[in-house]
Every structure is written in C-alpha cells, then in structure tokens.
Amino acid sequence: MRGIDCPEINTPEGQAAKKFVESALKAAVSITVCSSKNDKYDRYDADVFFLPARSLKASAGGTCATEHKCNDDKSGREILLNNLLLEKGHAVRMEE
Numbered sequence: 001m002r003g004i005d006c007p008e009i010n011t012p013e014g015q016a017a018k019k020f021v022e023s024a025l026k027a028a029v030s031i032t033v034c035s036s037k038n039d040k041y042d043r044y045d046a047d048v049f050f051l052p053a054r055s056l057k058a059s060a061g062g063t064c065a066t067e068h069k070c071n072d073d074k075s076g077r078e079i080l081l082n083n084l085l086l087e088k089g090h091a092v093r094m095e096e
Contacts, residue, residue, distance in 0.1 A: 001082045002045035004091040017090035027053035048081040
C-alpha cells in the first residue's frame with residue numbers, strides 16, 4: 001500500500017494487521033483501489049478507500065432495518081485504509 005510499511009505476514013504483528021484489515025473491509029459497502037507504478041521498486045502501490053457499513057441498531061430479526069446501503073461516516077465519505085492502518089498502529093510511514 002502506498003506510503004506505508006506493514007509487518008511481514010508471518011509475524012504476530014503481521015497477522016494482527018491482516019485480521020484488522022479483514023475486519024474493517026468485511027462489512028464494507030464499497031471498496032475502491034487506486035494504483036500507480038512505483039519507479040523506485042518497480043511495483044504497483046495502492047491507496048485503498050472503503051465505505052463502511054453503518055452500525056445501525058439491529059431489528060429484532062438481527063438485520064439492518066433499512067436493507068440498503070448505509071455508511072458509518074456521518075459525512076458519507078470513504079475511509080483511506082492506508083491512513084487507518086497508521087492510526088491504529090498496524091503500519092508505519094515509509095521513509096522516502
């Protein structure tokens with residue numbers, strides 16, 4: 001992911017980051033990936049945006065009462081997963 005460095009997947013920290021991402025994206029209403037070629041490492045870097053499902057109080061049946069796309073961010077904006085990983089301590093900024 002562009003601009004961040006996450007722990008290797010075969011470490012406890014890497015597994016924690018993986019579980020965090022899976023949890024964050026599990027109920028996403030939409031996911032957008034914007035990628036670009038990185039000249040320094042000759043690979044693609046990505047910004048991942050997602051619109052989380054709204055945490056509505058479930059009806060007696062346990063489902064969202066509205067049965068349509070909702071979102072958790074009251075402003076209706078997508079969340080940048082790259083920054084969320086930084087904020088939650090699952091990644092550090094890459095040194096340029």
